[in-house]
Amino acid sequence: MSDNKLIYLDNNATSAIDEKVLEAMMPFFKENYANPSSMYSFGATAQKAVVEARGIMKDFFNAKSEKEIYFTGCGSEGANTAIKGVLGADKTKKHIITTKVEHPCVLNPYKYYESKGYNVDYIGVNSNGELDLDELKEKVSSNTALVSCMYANNETGVIFPVEKVVDIVKSKNPDTKVFVDAVQAAGKIDIDVQKINADLVSVSGHKFHAPKGIGALYAKAGTLFTPLIIGGHQERGKRAGTENVPYIVGIAKAAQLAKDSLNYELTEVKRLRDKLERGLLKSVFNTRLNSGVANRVPNTTNIGFEYIEGELILLHFSDIGICASSGSACTSGSLEPSHVLRAMGVPFTSLHGSVRFSLSRFTTEDEIDYVLEKVPAIIEKLVKISPYQEELEELRAHK
Ligand code: PLP
Numbered sequence: 001m002s003d004n005k006l007i008y009l010d011n012n013a014t015s016a017i018d019e020k021v022l023e024a025m026m027p028f029f030k031e032n033y034a035n036p037s038s039m040y041s042f043g044a045t046a047q048k049a050v051v052e053a054r055g056i057m058k059d060f061f062n063a064k065s066e067k068e069i070y071f072t073g074c075g076s077e078g079a080n081t082a083i084k085g086v087l088g089a090d091k092t093k094k095h096i097i098t099t100k101v102e103h104p105c106v107l108n109p110y111k112y113y114e115s116k117g118y119n120v121d122y123i124g125v126n127s128n129g130e131l132d133l134d135e136l137k138e139k140v141s142s143n144t145a146l147v148s149c150m151y152a153n154n155e156t157g158v159i160f161p162v163e164k165v166v167d168i169v170k171s172k173n174p175d176t177k178v179f180v181d182a183v184q185a186a187g188k189i190d191i192d193v194q195k196i197n198a199d200l201v202s203v204s205g206h207k208f209h210a211p212k213g214i215g216a217l218y219a220k221a222g223t224l225f226t227p228l229i230i231g232g233h234q235e236r237g238k239r240a241g242t243e244n245v246p247y248i249v250g251i252a253k254a255a256q257l258a259k260d261s262l263n264y265e266l267t268e269v270k271r272l273r274d275k276l277e278r279g280l281l282k283s284v285f286n287t288r289l290n291s292g293v294a295n296r297v298p299n300t301t302n303i304g305f306e307y308i309e310g311e312l313i314l315l316h317f318s319d320i321g322i323c324a325s326s327g328s329a330c331t332s333g334s335l336e337p338s339h340v341l342r343a344m345g346v347p348f349t350s351l352h353g354s355v356r357f358s359l360s361r362f363t364t365e366d367e368i369d370y371v372l373e374k375v376p377a378i379i380e381k382l383v384k385i386s387p388y389q390e391e392l393e394e395l396r397a398h399k
Contacts, residue, residue: 007367010323011207012154012184012300012358017250018209024253025211028246036243037234046245053252060255061201061218062192070235071248072215075183076105077228078202079148081217081239082179083109085225086146086200087118093145093175095119099131099160100343106148106181107339119143128292129158129344133168140172147178151185151201155340155356156291157300159189166197177223183207183215187258188265188297199223205247209360210254214247261361270298272368273359277301279372284379285399286392288350290341299359302341304350305379306395307388313355316378322371324357349391 008016028049034040036047054066063069072078083106087096098110100122114120121139124132131149140147149165152158166178180198182191187208193201200219206212219225219238231240280303281287290302305313310326317324326338337351346354357371383392 005321005367005370007322007370009357009359009363009367009371010325011360011363012157012356013325014206014212015209015360016362017211018254018257020257021210021250021253025246025250028249032245036245037232046243049245049249050243053248056252056256057216060186060191060203060252060259061216062194063218064194065221067236068193068218068221070217070219070238071243071251072202072217072239073213073244074215075103075181075202075204075207078183078204078215078217079103079105079179079181080109081225081228082200082202082219083113083146083148084228085238086177086179086223087113088226089224090145090177093143095121095141095143096146096148097121097123097136097139097144098148099123099125099150101125101129101153101155101340102148102150103154103181103183106150106179110148123149125158125343127345128294129153129156129290129340130294131160131165133161133164136165137168137172140169140176142173144169144173144176147176149178149180151180151182151191151196152188152297152300153340154184155338156294156302156344157184157296157358158291158294159185159296162196162198170197184300185297187254187262188299190262193218193220200225205251205254208254208258210251211247214244214251216251264361265298269359269361269363272363272365273299273301273357275365276357276359276368276371277303279368280375283372283376285396286379286383290344290346290350290354300356301358302354302356304341304346305353305355305382306350307386307392308353308379308382310353310355312382313353313378316382317355317375320374320378322374324355326353326355349388 032045034043034046057069058066147169177199179200183204186203202217205214227238229240286306288304
């Protein structure tokens, strides 16, 4: 493999647009640029494309009706619509619950409501990143308006048992709404809202090979939520703004392709992820797998390189074309260790030196072999300049 090739292992941050997605979108930038709400026949193609795309997203979620699907601008909009929408529609209950390891697009709206006087509970996770369901059961009450729980964690890939979460919540209070942020599950595992039974579920196109700037929100029929964007009649009055037709076509095409390649994700992408993970854990002495034995999406591994700095590792990776990340894309850039790894109680020895590798269906065996060939020497180099020489000696002796 050539040394100037890009090895993109940061698909949880964003993913490459599939050529077939781009191809499907192009006519709606060029010849079919009409507003789908227009009355003339020129608008009919665009309108038909939006109707078809909604039908595809209905199938992607396994929703009962197209009327349960709303197009959004991104995953963050989906989460904000769900949270602010549900709390806007029912102002009587003042207790909300989420987990300590959610994406900031959930945690920050929760902090906002906390500042407005809501009582908020943040459910913890164990050292593998698995949710404490007993704690959840204890916290749900007659005053709980909303529980938000992600489907898969963006940093560790750990899958949360959202079906059980919904069961627990609804058995304690059938009126409590449940929102599932499925942004990191979409395209990696099947999303079936009939099984999950949540009231609202969001996805974001750019995590599964559609472009950035388009998402979708499922809201079960009868779920009351106030719109985030008020204006025109679009999305049945729940999300104003002229429909972004090319991107709507794009997310639907990407959803179709994702559904078709789910089996490949669960076998081949997982095999490459496991090869990378096992290879690094074996060949590099100061490593730990941050998610332990937890059930994970097939593309993600989070590895702690003890006693060295994550940022330094990433810079050295970048020099040889490897793209990975430490913490989530949103928190990297700050030196604060990841809130997810802290909630898991990851020891300080690898809190700063943890790296997330996230693969996709476009990752090749050659790329994984290249990483396995190059990374041990990089880590050895960084180990030599680490201020923790005694501790590293001790670790090496016990490996
Ligand atoms: N939820 C999760 C779990 C994510 O990982 C992300 C993005 O990283 C988002 C939501 C936000 O998605 P978007 O970037 O489309 O706003």
